[in-house]
Amino acid sequence: xxxxxxxxxxxxxxxxxxxxxxxxxxxxxxxxxxxxxxxxxxxxxxxxxxxxxxxxxxxxxxxxxxxxxxxxxxxxxxxxxxxxxxxxxxxxxxxxxxxxxxxxxxxxxxxxxxxxxxxxxxxxxxxxxxxxxxxxxxxxxxxxxxxxxxxxxxxxxxxxxxxxxxxxxxxxxxxxxxxxxxxxxxxxxxxxxxxxxxxxxxxxxxxxxxxxxxxxxxxxxxxxxxxxxxxxxxxxxxxxxxxxxxxxxxxxxxxxxxxxxxxxxxxxxxxxxxxxxxxxxxxxxxxxxxxxxxxxxxxxxxxxxxxxxxxxxxxxxxxxxxxxxxxxxxxxxxxxxxxxxxxxxxxxxxxxxxxxxxxxxxxxxxxxxxxxxxxxxxxxxxxxxxxxxxxxxxxxxxxxxxxxxxxxxxxxxxxxxxxxxxx
Ligand SMILES: *Cc1c(COP(=O)(O)O)cnc(C)c1O
Numbered sequence: 001x002x003x004x005x006x007x008x009x010x011x012x013x014x015x016x017x018x019x020x021x022x023x024x025x026x027x028x029x030x031x032x033x034x035x036x037x038x039x040x041x042x043x044x045x046x047x048x049x050x051x052x053x054x055x056x057x058x059x060x061x062x063x064x065x066x067x068x069x070x071x072x073x074x075x076x077x078x079x080x081x082x083x084x085x086x087x088x089x090x091x092x093x094x095x096x097x098x099x100x101x102x103x104x105x106x107x108x109x110x111x112x113x114x115x116x117x118x119x120x121x122x123x124x125x126x127x128x129x130x131x132x133x134x135x136x137x138x139x140x141x142x143x144x145x146x147x148x149x150x151x152x153x154x155x156x157x158x159x160x161x162x163x164x165x166x167x168x169x170x171x172x173x174x175x176x177x178x179x180x181x182x183x184x185x186x187x188x189x190x191x192x193x194x195x196x197x198x199x200x201x202x203x204x205x206x207x208x209x210x211x212x213x214x215x216x217x218x219x220x221x222x223x224x225x226x227x228x229x230x231x232x233x234x235x236x237x238x239x240x241x242x243x244x245x246x247x248x249x250x251x252x253x254x255x256x257x258x259x260x261x262x263x264x265x266x267x268x269x270x271x272x273x274x275x276x277x278x279x280x281x282x283x284x285x286x287x288x289x290x291x292x293x294x295x296x297x298x299x300x301x302x303x304x305x306x307x308x309x310x311x312x313x314x315x316x317x318x319x320x321x322x323x324x325x326x327x328x329x330x331x332x333x334x335x336x337x338x339x340x341x342x343x344x345x346x347x348x349x350x351x352x353x354x355x356x357x358x359x360x361x362x363x364x365x366x367x368x369x370x371x372x373x374x375x376x377x378x379x380x381x382x383x384x385x386x387x388x389x390x391x392x393x394x395x396x397x398x399x400x401x402x403x404x405x406x407x408x409x410x411x412x413x414x415x416x417x418x419x420x421x422x423x
Contacts, residue, residue, distance in 0.1 A: 087316070
């Protein structure tokens with residue numbers, strides 16, 4: 001890819017961007033009366049302008065129909081989750097019956113671990129990435145303890161090699177093979193939250209299955225960011241949140257994928273609730289749980305319509321833009337960010353990009369390791385209308401999302417860094 005470090009070039013790229021109109025579909029936070037350079041969609045995505053009307057629609061329905069809203073209107077609440085399944089499936093490369101939107105991420109991770117972490121004999125260990133998002137670490141730790149094991153023994157972490165920041169697929173695969181018969185489950189991020197590294201989910205799944213273990217992913221940083229083929233990759237289960245790249249609001253609902261070979265198996269142990277019970281007989285209120293076929297059979301409670309309405313509005317924009325098109329833009333936009341950082345000519349001791357350089361191993365986030373006064377640089381950026389995030393001990397995460405960020409955003413960020421480092 002060839003790029004130029006000029007505002008005119010950045011603007012010409014925006015002009016030529018077939019997805020440029022999507023920015024207007026989002027509210028851009030303001031700073032001194034101007035659009036911020038919002039590079040934080042990896043933490044909380046921006047609000048689609050259509051979200052308010054979608055929410056209002058359900059509020060009106062509730063006001064006007066009360067309980068009747070469960071069964072009337074365009075999207076009756078009773079089956080609201082089903083209206084989200086096709087777009088959700090397209091986003092992660094699944095069949096509609098393999099996905100369901102419900103609860104929140106860590107809750108869903110626990111539900112999946114109940115079903116898919118079932119230690120037996122000496123096969124009781126979980127392999128994960130070192131430095132996984134803390135909620136995932138706590139979930140795994142508490143699950144192995146719940147089954148009577150010690151986390152130090154039952155959780156195997158794969159770490160980067162000395163002097164490296166990211167994991168090598170061969171190291172993940174070798175560790176899986178090395179622990180072979182002890183492994184019950186491989187469960188890791190699809191994209192590491194700290195480094196932005198995209199893991200080779202297909203290869204990891206294959207390696208896990210090769211030793212007789214199951215394999216699941218937390219896609220919090222992958223969903224809406226990278227293209228995936230969960231069904232074809234044969235992943236057993238996955239979970240993700242919808243408030244990061246999926247722009248569905250703080251604390252928003254969450255998505256779940258369960259491969260059809262499990263999803264259609266009523267024998268899979270699970271924690272059950274009435275919303276996972278066969279909907280044709282749900283209101284007979286009888287004893288004896290019969291799961292709905294597909295991922296729907298893991299639902300516990302009746303759907304959270306308000307966050308789901310926001311999510312539905314957001315998914316419509318993803319469908320309109322197309323995740324493949326977003327991905328194509330993302331590669332260039334992130335490539336441009338990388339180019340501008342290289343132009344700074346900083347020694348590794350001052351500024352280092354720890355996200356992999358290969359486009360297939362990263363999404364739209366670059367993690368900048370700032371060795372000196374990183375926190376101060378981060379705060380200066382924030383005070384000047386650049387919204388990013390800081391992760392201890394010394395990383396600034398920068399995420400130009402293809403949905404609403406522009407080449408000009410990235411250029412402005414590059415200019416700011418240039419002024420900072422070359423003063
Ligand atoms: C953001 C994130 C979470 C947050 O969990 P919630 O249950 O949504 O609060 C968990 N895991 C990963 C990998 C994340 O990136």
